[in-house]
Amino acid sequence: MMSKTLLIVYHAPSPNTQKLVEAMQRAASEVIEDVNISAVPALSCQPAETLKADAILLFTTENLGYMSGGMKDFFDRNYYPCLEEKQGTPVVAVIRAGHDGTGTERALKTILTGLKWRWVQEPLICRGDWQEGFVDQCEELSQAFAASLEMGII
Template structure:
């Protein structure tokens, strides 16, 4: 059984909609197509190095805060970086950034940290920028489904 870990900072109703949409989409794939994927969704504050070590692929979710990732996701990296550094190289990863502005600083910070971890991007970060749109939820669902199917089929 493969494990997909979603580490998502969701401090607002809208970001919880993104996270919950991802959860719903993956759970539907697991139930409908009987994918051999286990889903674990955690807050960055609750995610431990052991969670990362047990994951076969990871989706990160963050808000854009002052042109950077959320403090919660930064805390996750501060606690987990060195304990997983040598053991999780090549881990497939994707990211969602909820950006009120452009998300560039947040994406650059994520790319820098993930380059250091030597994790492998499976797609460019999904940036949900500007005023809230319900399409953001659909985009997140699509990303999560692609990760689940890719993981189940050994494509990522």
């Protein structure tokens, strides 16, 4: 069986958001053997890395009711180079929102509909003040996503 690649594209500007990304990367690595996990900051993720991915996990903060500028920059640089090649790519998203997260969710859904990437589940929104439970939620999502990729479910 050929190894698959799970790409985690993230914008994690604070220690707490970095903790969530590290938890997702660690948790996904614990449950799978034939999936390479690649975590790349949104500001430096290039189309070549996106094109190699078999599945993509997006992590963004919500800033002023919208995805982070770093995540928007990722889409600006990757949209056209990946548009034809990555249609149907399974994707999940985690939004760390101090308030409600709906603006970011709506923006991600609009962009990903245009890319024709395939949502595996609704975005996980870690809403409100920081809670340690966010770590568990992110771990569960990344484990399930990585295991589904490895088993060929997604």
